[in-house]
Amino acid sequence: MQTELDRIDRQLVHALQDDARLTSGELAQMAHLSQSPCWRRVKRLEDDGVIRGYHAVLNRRALGFGVLAFVMVGIDHQTEVSSVAFEEAVCAIPEVVMFHGISGPEDFLLVVVARDLDAYSELLQRRLHRLPGVRHVRTHFSLQEFKGQVGGLPVPLG
Template sequence: MQADLDRTDLQLLRALQDNARLTSGELAQMAHLSQSPCWRRVKKLEDDGVIGGYHAGLNRRALGFGVLAFVMVGIDHQTEISSRAFEDAVCAIPEVVMFHGISGPADFILVVVAKDLDAYSDLLQRKLHRLPGVRHVQTHFSLQEFKGQLGGLPVPVA
């Protein structure tokens, strides 16, 4: 369900998405509000689920993850029980940083990080191929990153 957002809400969202470390005073000044009304608006955006959290964008390479892979996975059957077992097993793998059910020839896409190709090969053989119900796995490696992580969402200008 889409939230009913006015111009000030959108301005606050753009500002927070660009820099979530803004103080409430800085944010209020940018939105031309006093601090209390600004805080109430941000709190409402949080309560309504428009703001899902505040995160630090980490550099995977600086943390030693030189490989970024998009892994397409097809599973045998998609019953509720088998899908739940697969989902739980995937969510338990720390190297899987994104996980989505998708349409098309594969059932799921996993975004995976690894130290290097040897580490990815080990992860593939020891974990990914052994996931419950896996029928096939196809890996696509990122060769060049143009827009990292999820990037910013396009917040409309009201």
């Protein structure tokens, strides 16, 4: 369900998306509100699920993850039991940083990080190919990132 956002809500969301470390005082000043009403607005945005959390954006390369792979997975069949088993198994793999059910010839898209190609090959052979119900796996490697998660969603301010 979509939450209606007024101009001030959009300003707050935009500012927090750019810098989640802003204090409620800084947010209030930016939105031309006093601190209490500003805090209540942010709390409502959190409660309504518009703001899902606050996270540090980490540099995967600085942490030793030189490989970013987009992994397309097709599974044999989807029943509720097999789907749940597959989803739980994928979610338990720390190197899978994003996981989506998709339309098209494959059923799922996984975004995977690994130290290097050897580490990815090991993950592919020992974990991904052994996931419940996997029919086939196709990997596309990122060669260069032009726009990643930093910057977030477009929030119209007008």
